[in-house]
Amino acid sequence: MKSVWRRIPGLLLLLAVITLGPSSVQAHPHVWITASSQLIYAPDGSLSGVRHAWTFDDTFSTYALQGIETKTKGVYSREELAALAQTNVESLKEFGFFTFAKADGKKEKFLEPVDYFLEYKDTALTLHFTLPLKSPVKPKELALEVFDPSFFIDFKFEDKDAVKLIGAPAGCQMQMQRPSDGTANAQKFSEQSFLTGDNSNYGAMFANKITVQCP
Amino acid sequence: MRPPTFARSLVICAATIVLLLFLEGALNVVMAQNPFGAPRPSGGELQVGGIVGWLLAKQSEFYREMSSTLRAAKSDGSAVWTLFAISFAYGIFHAAGPGHGKAVISAYLVANQETARRGIVLSFASALMQSLVAVVIVAICAWLLNASAKTMCGTEKVVEIASYALIAAFGARLVWTKGGGFMRALQTPSPSLALAAHHHDHGPAHDYHDHGSHVHDEHCGHSHAPEPVELAGPGGWQRGLSAILAVGVRPCSGAILILVFALAQGLFWAGIAATFVMGIGTAITVATIAVIAVSAKDLARRLSAGREGRGAIFMRGVEFAAAGLVLLFGAGLLFGYVAAERVTCF
Numbered sequence: 001m002k003s004v005w006r007r008i009p010g011l012l013l014l015l016a017v018i019t020l021g022p023s024s025v026q027a028h029p030h031v032w033i034t035a036s037s038q039l040i041y042a043p044d045g046s047l048s049g050v051r052h053a054w055t056f057d058d059t060f061s062t063y064a065l066q067g068i069e070t071k072t073k074g075v076y077s078r079e080e081l082a083a084l085a086q087t088n089v090e091s092l093k094e095f096g097f098f099t100f101a102k103a104d105g106k107k108e109k110f111l112e113p114v115d116y117f118l119e120y121k122d123t124a125l126t127l128h129f130t131l132p133l134k135s136p137v138k139p140k141e142l143a144l145e146v147f148d149p150s151f152f153i154d155f156k157f158e159d160k161d162a163v164k165l166i167g168a169p170a171g172c173q174m175q176m177q178r179p180s181d182g183t184a185n186a187q188k189f190s191e192q193s194f195l196t197g198d199n200s201n202y203g204a205m206f207a208n209k210i211t212v213q214c215p
Numbered sequence: 216m217r218p219p220t221f222a223r224s225l226v227i228c229a230a231t232i233v234l235l236l237f238l239e240g241a242l243n244v245v246m247a248q249n250p251f252g253a254p255r256p257s258g259g260e261l262q263v264g265g266i267v268g269w270l271l272a273k274q275s276e277f278y279r280e281m282s283s284t285l286r287a288a289k290s291d292g293s294a295v296w297t298l299f300a301i302s303f304a305y306g307i308f309h310a311a312g313p314g315h316g317k318a319v320i321s322a323y324l325v326a327n328q329e330t331a332r333r334g335i336v337l338s339f340a341s342a343l344m345q346s347l348v349a350v351v352i353v354a355i356c357a358w359l360l361n362a363s364a365k366t367m368c369g370t371e372k373v374v375e376i377a378s379y380a381l382i383a384a385f386g387a388r389l390v391w392t393k394g395g396g397f398m399r400a401l402q403t404p405s406p407s408l409a410l411a412a413h414h415h416d417h418g419p420a421h422d423y424h425d426h427g428s429h430v431h432d433e434h435c436g437h438s439h440a441p442e443p444v445e446l447a448g449p450g451g452w453q454r455g456l457s458a459i460l461a462v463g464v465r466p467c468s469g470a471i472l473i474l475v476f477a478l479a480q481g482l483f484w485a486g487i488a489a490t491f492v493m494g495i496g497t498a499i500t501v502a503t504i505a506v507i508a509v510s511a512k513d514l515a516r517r518l519s520a521g522r523e524g525r526g527a528i529f530m531r532g533v534e535f536a537a538a539g540l541v542l543l544f545g546a547g548l549l550f551g552y553v554a555a556e557r558v559t560c561f
Contacts, residue, residue: 028274028309030469059282063475067363087365154275 029154032057035146036158038166039212045169046136047212050099050110050144054127061125064088081118081125088127089113097131098148098155103139110134140214147179147207157208165212172214179206270308277305278469281489282476288485295485302489306342306496309469316341316462317501319382319541321508323458326389326537334505337455339498344463346494348374349470350487357475358483364475371471378465379549385461386542393531393538400531461545467493 038051056064070080092098093112101108116129146155157163157178165174280301288294310317320341324334356362356370470490477486515533519526 028271028278030278030472032279057279057282058286059279059472059476062479063472064364066357066367066475066479067361084364 029148029151031060031153033153033155034158035155035208036162036164037144037146037210038164039142039144039168039174039210040130041165041167041169042136043167044138045214046138047103047133047142048136049130049132050101051115051130051166052097052099052128052146056125056127058123061120061123064125065120076118076120078117078119081120085116085118085127088118089116089129095148097129098146098153099131100145100147101133102143103137104141108133108135108137138214142212142214144210144212145207146210151206154206155208163210168212169214172212175211175213177209177211179208274305274308277301277308281305281473285473285477285480285482285485285489288482289480295482295488298485298489299492302493303496305469306493306498307500308496309467309493310342310497310500316345316497317504318544319385319462320458320501320505322537322540322544323385323389324505324509325512326393326534326541327454329509331506331509333455334509335502337458338502338505339495340455341459341463342494342498342501343491344459345466345497346470346490348464349466349474349490352466353471353474353478353486354483357478367471367475371466371468375465376549378461379545381457381461381464381545383542383545383549385457386538386540386545388457389538390535390542393535397528397531397535400528 034055036053039047040049040051042048064084065076068076068080068084070076089112097110097113099110101110110131111134113129113131116127119126119128146157148155157176163174163176165172281298284294284298284301288298317338320334320337323329324337329337352367352370352374356367360366470493474483474486474490477483477489512533516530519529
């Protein structure tokens with residue numbers, strides 16, 4: 001009898017693997033964001049924050065605009081979109097604004113966003129917002145990643161002028177890795193890790209990684 | 216013939232389950248290689264390894280094409296047919312994705328003595344229910360009340376929590392019943408198990424009309440085997456209905472996004488039709504997986520049959536484990552331990 005009991009957890013595990021394992025990792029994005037970002041430097045040469053401009057795909061833009069009353073049909077002023085922008089930044093907080101910064105390998109925290117607003121142009125909404133760093137940093141190497149770990153949102157940076165350094169000290173070099181570069185991240189993801197069901201940081205392989213090296 | 220040992224039957228069953236795991240993987244491979252006669256794309260645009268990446272890329276592609284086709288249908292009515300074709304394909308692919316639906320249905324089928332046919336019916340009913348819920352939410356919130364996305368999302372969240380609670384409750388009920396069956400199987404001395412199987416149990420398990428105890432004689436060639444009609448009797452459909460409700464009540468976020476988009480384009484009807492076509496596609500995938508799960512259990516049952524008490528104990532154990540899984544799954548979703556497709560709220 002004992003042996004039966006001892007095997008129950010194993011059975012549960014096997015069943016769990018069948019039903020959850022291979023299934024849970026195959027999420028696909030429902031929202032597409034085309035991003036451009038600015039890294040804002042203070043006069044003393046330290047990084048003070050990140051300014052994002054995120055343009056949503058037209059399906060999501062239409063969804064988000066549902067039920068918003070405007071004076072002129074199809075035209076949305078910044079004021080008319082203010083409440084939605086407020087909702088956006090409040091909800092994004094839960095996901096850490098999908099922005100992850102590391103200064104010389106140490107994780108940095110962001111404060112609440114400032115100067116946020118929405119813009120409607122060519123059937124798409126663009127959310128502008130600035131994330132101030134909790135404490136400005138002056139690292140030799142700064143790494144900034146923008147991605148959704150659960151890959152509900154697919155972030156793609158603009159083809160041109162995706163990232164700008166504003167007021168950075170002379171000699172700072174910026175590099176960007178896009179997920180489609182076939183970077184190391186994407187290659188790490190094999191069929192094996194898919195079978196083990198470890199999808200805790202599944203979206204990471206779709207991350208956009210910005211690196212800034214300063215002398 | 217020397218009766219195989221319990222340990223051996225365990226090995227066989229473990230092998231069956233592992234086989235099942237690979238079958239699902241193989242299914243994905245087959246689908247990936249030849250979904251509709253389309254050739255596999257050659258490297259290049261593939262970012263993520265192999266089948267998974269390809270599945271993902273396809274899903275995204277179909278999903279995005281749904282909205283662009285809807286837009287095209289505004290001026291060109293024939294684009295609606297393309298929309299339906301894409302929605303169908305998306306449904307098939309999407310169900311291979313993160314769906315609690317197929318997990319709960321498969322586990323439920325394994326926990327009960329369910330037939331493959333019922334598995335198929337349950338899969339279709341729950342997928343269509345899911346489509347219906349999405350349509351009803353958008354029709355009431357967006358079309359009738361012109362509510363904002365925030366309100367709609369709030370509604371979606373409430374429905375989602377209710378759905379998870381339903382799954383957990385459903386799982387708890389299964390555990391209660393199957394736990395009873397398992398305990399009885401454990402307590403019954405092996406030689407008399409065949410006799411025990413003949414009497415009807417009037418405990419809590421009776422609600423479920425627990426046919427589990429009939430399995431033994433069914434496969435030992437005793438004359439009291441239940442008729443197929445009895446297996447899917449009226450009580451059976453009632454409990455099937457709770458499975459459909461638990462799984463089908465939570466709508467797919469993608470469907471809601473598409474429906475709102477269709478509404479804004481003045482093509483709400485096309486969006487509704489596309490949602491149901493998508494549901495049929497989803498049902499096909501879920502039904503396929505459900506049939507595999509039922510067949511695997513049948514195989515395990517056949518292998519363990521004629522093994523006196525131990526085989527029965529093992530099968531009751533499998534059922535109990537599957538019931539426990541439904542409960543764990545529901546609780547996991549409810550408390551956020553199991554990641555589900557996120558509701559769009561921002």
